[in-house]
Amino acid sequence: MTTILDELRWRGLLYESSDGLEETLARERITLYIGFDPSADSLHIGHLLPLLTLARFQRWGHTPIALAGGGTGLIGDPSGKTHERPLLSKEQVAANVESIKRQLAQFLDFNAGDHSAKLLNNADWLTRLSLIDFLRDVGKHLTVNYMLAKDSVRARMASETGISFTEFSYMLLQAYDFAYLFEHHGCKLQAGGSDQWGNITAGIELIRRAFGQRAYGLVYPLVTKADGTKFGKTESGAVWLDPKRTSPYRFYQFWYNVDDADVGKYLKYFTWLSAAEIEELEQSVTQHPERRAAQQRLAREVTRMVHGETALARAEEASQALFGGALTSLSAEDVADIFEDVPSSTLPRHELSGEGVALIDTLVRCGIATSRSDARRAIEGGGIYINNVQSADAARRLTINDSIDGQFIVLRKGRKNYHLIRLV
RNA sequence: GGGUCGGUACCGAAGUGGCCAAACGGGGCGGUCUGUAAAAUCGCUGGCUUACGCCUUCGCAGGUUCGAAUCCUGCCCGGCCCA
Numbered sequence: 001m002t003t004i005l006d007e008l009r010w011r012g013l014l015y016e017s018s019d020g021l022e023e024t025l026a027r028e029r030i031t032l033y034i035g036f037d038p039s040a041d042s043l044h045i046g047h048l049l050p051l052l053t054l055a056r057f058q059r060w061g062h063t064p065i066a067l068a069g070g071g072t073g074l075i076g077d078p079s080g081k082t083h084e085r086p087l088l089s090k091e092q093v094a095a096n097v098e099s100i101k102r103q104l105a106q107f108l109d110f111n112a113g114d115h116s117a118k119l120l121n122n123a124d125w126l127t128r129l130s131l132i133d134f135l136r137d138v139g140k141h142l143t144v145n146y147m148l149a150k151d152s153v154r155a156r157m158a159s160e161t162g163i164s165f166t167e168f169s170y171m172l173l174q175a176y177d178f179a180y181l182f183e184h185h186g187c188k189l190q191a192g193g194s195d196q197w198g199n200i201t202a203g204i205e206l207i208r209r210a211f212g213q214r215a216y217g218l219v220y221p222l223v224t225k226a227d228g229t230k231f232g233k234t235e236s237g238a239v240w241l242d243p244k245r246t247s248p249y250r251f252y253q254f255w256y257n258v259d260d261a262d263v264g265k266y267l268k269y270f271t272w273l274s275a276a277e278i279e280e281l282e283q284s285v286t287q288h289p290e291r292r293a294a295q296q297r298l299a300r301e302v303t304r305m306v307h308g309e310t311a312l313a314r315a316e317e318a319s320q321a322l323f324g325g326a327l328t329s330l331s332a333e334d335v336a337d338i339f340e341d342v343p344s345s346t347l348p349r350h351e352l353s354g355e356g357v358a359l360i361d362t363l364v365r366c367g368i369a370t371s372r373s374d375a376r377r378a379i380e381g382g383g384i385y386i387n388n389v390q391s392a393d394a395a396r397r398l399t400i401n402d403s404i405d406g407q408f409i410v411l412r413k414g415r416k417n418y419h420l421i422r423l424v
Numbered sequence: 425g426g427g428u429c430g431g432u433a434c435c436g437a438a439g440u441g442g443c444c445a446a447a448c449g450g451g452g453c454g455g456u457c458u459g460u461a462a463a464a465u466c467g468c469u470g471g472c473u474u475a476c477g478c479c480u481u482c483g484c485a486g487g488u489u490c491g492a493a494u495c496c497u498g499c500c501c502g503g504c505c506c507a
Contacts, residue, residue, distance in 0.1 A: 257460065290459040323460055360474080374453095377468055383454040390455095395474080414454055 004060040008220070010275055011268040013053070015194045018204065018216040024188070025062075029115060032057055032189035032218075033065035033181055035122070035174065036104060038073040038096035039088065042242035043103045045232045045254075048270055048302070049220055051107040053191050054117070058108060063115040065187060066104040070097040071126025072174060078167040079152040080195040082159060085167075097121055103241055107305075118185070122177050129176070138176050141209040142202065147171060150198040171202045178203025182215055194219045223269065226261035241306055247341030248307040252315035255299035256292070260285050263294040271301040314338075322418070327387045332405035335420070339410065343367070344420035349406070352423065356399035359384070359391065366421065368413050378413060385412040 003025040008014040024030065034050045036043070043051075054064035073093045076085050088096075101119060108117035147153060150171065156163035178200070181187035190200045200217035207215040223231040232239055239254050240246040246254075258266055264282040267273055273281075281294040303312045318338040321330060330338070345366040351357050360375045363384065369375030378384050379394045386402055387410050403409050409421040 253460080260459095260461070288459095289461080292459060292461085295459095295461095319460085358474090371471065372474080373471060374469090376474080378454070381454045381468060382456090383468090392455095415460065 004057055004062070007056065012265060013049070013220040013269065015219045015221040016197060017218040020214065021189065021216040021218060024216065029061045029063070030189055031063040031065060031185055031187040032191055033067050033187050034191050035067045035069050035072065035177065036100060037069045037077060038093055038100055041096045041099040042240045042245050043100050044238045044240045046223070047241070049223065050192065051104070052270065053220060055107050058112060058115060058117060061115055063117070064108055065118045065120055065181060065185060066108060067177065067181070068097045068101055068104065068119070068121045070094060070121040070123030072122055072170065072177070073097070075170050075173060076167055077170050077174070077199070078156055078163055079199060082155070083161050084164055094123075097123070125180050126173060126176070134176070137210070138172050138206065141206050142172065142175070146205070147202070150202070152195075152198050171199045174199040175203040175206040178215065179206045179210055182207050182211070182213070189216045189218060191218045191220070194221055226259055243307060243311065248303060248311035249315045249318045249341055251307065252299045252303045252312070252319065255302050256295050256319070258295050258298060260289055263298055267294060267298050271298065273297070273301065327404065327410055330404065332407040335404050335408045335410065339408075339418060339420040342418040342420050344422055346422045346424045349400070349423040352398060352400040352403065356397040359386070359396040359398055360394060362398055362421070363411065366411065366419050368411060368417065368419050383414050386410070388412060
């Protein structure tokens with residue numbers, strides 16, 4: 001018998017699961033859910049694993065429920081947090097839920113017959129729950145002793161800041177979610193990151209006590225990086241799924257720049273490629289690391305999945321142009337396209353006539369350099385490029401001849417810091 | 425409250441009258457190399473209408489001196505010890 005657990009296992013995504021889950025999955029097609037915290041108005045790549053987990057289950061014939069935490073988001077999950085967090089306003093949470101619901105829907109199939117995906121919001125039942133009902137129907141089933149034993153609570157009990165009653169209660173709400181979905185949607189499995197194990201088992205426990213029935217949990221590992229830094233962060237912050245927050249180009253670049261040591265693991269985690277294909281790519285990393293076939297494939301697969309074929313093509317073109325060489329062959333249209341998400345500023349065209357403007361001043365004005373001295377040093381150090389051509393002359397002036405089709409000038413500092421000047 | 429040691433650039437840390445815009449290390453930025461990597465290596469890392477020149481900076485405020493990060497006075501802040 002093979003089940004989805006076998007797939008998750010070879011992908012390294014099975015961190016821990018309830019006893020009996022494998023037998024159940026071999027026997028029947030089930031409904032499962034994963035919760036998504038609406039703490040921002042976009043999902044980021046940290047959410048890819050849960051999204052793909054739901055999608056993988058769906059491909060195996062199971063029914064996925066993506067649960068937006070419109071109710072639990074009002075409280076805040078203490079798991080993995082060392083400090084109490086400020087509460088988000090109700091309006092903020094509601095707005096965030098609306099934004100991420102659209103993103104969640106993109107990954108799931110809602111026309112899959114009897115195992116079509118569902119998209120729910122726990123605000124629909126949690127905000128209607130009265131305190132008395134909650135205490136009688138939920139609180140009565142779990143002891144404080146049980147709750148205190150959870151890692152997420154224990155860690156905060158030991159800290160100086162402590163834990164508020166609000167966050168302490170969080171696990172009961174999540175447990176109630178599970179019980180609610182069990183009762184109304186026949187949901188038997190809750191999945192999540194390994195930090196969710198405590199909350200998930202609380203739900204299983206509640207179902208056992210309230211209904212005398214069995215439910216299951218499954219968690220995947222937290223994504224790590226070989227160099228020990230945090231996954232999903234770049235200098236400019238999180239990598240978002242919303243193209244307005246993180247352009248497809250930057251998204252593509254994020255994956256393209258993954259470390260050799262991590263790329264095999266990420267191919268298993270974040271793509272649909274088969275074990276054999278990944279095996280082959282991993283070999284190419286060892287034999288021809290300079291080709292970076294694995295990184296390119298990873299970037300391609302994930303970008304296509306999140307942003308689609310067209311955006312992928314553009315991201316690849318932009319990467320080619322930027323890392324390929326001079327920009328002289330490009331038209332203004334290409335430039336506008338490729339540098340869409342690059343920081344930009346405007347410059348009145350007439351300033352470029354005649355003598356033009358000093359490069360030093362321009363660098364300061366558009367923020368590439370912090371002062372004229374800084375700009376001078378950068379230029380003399382060979383770190384400044386005009387339209388991808390190095391310019392080490394501190395007295396250099398920019399004129400209309402440096403523009404691309406009289407419309408743009410592309411300034412660059414170092415390998416990757418671009419700035420687009422639009423002539424107006 | 426008393427004693428004592430200390431506060432130097434992004435961080436750590438030298439310097440204790442001129443040779444100090446301030447050693448050295450880390451971090452950051454950039455060049456070369458390379459695989460848009462790592463390592464290595466080199467340069468930069470206060471400001472100035474363009475600079476073997478000027479201005480500002482060594483906890484803060486005054487003072488001594490031709491000249492102070494460096495000496496004196498007061499104040500503020502931190503570590504340790506004693507109450």
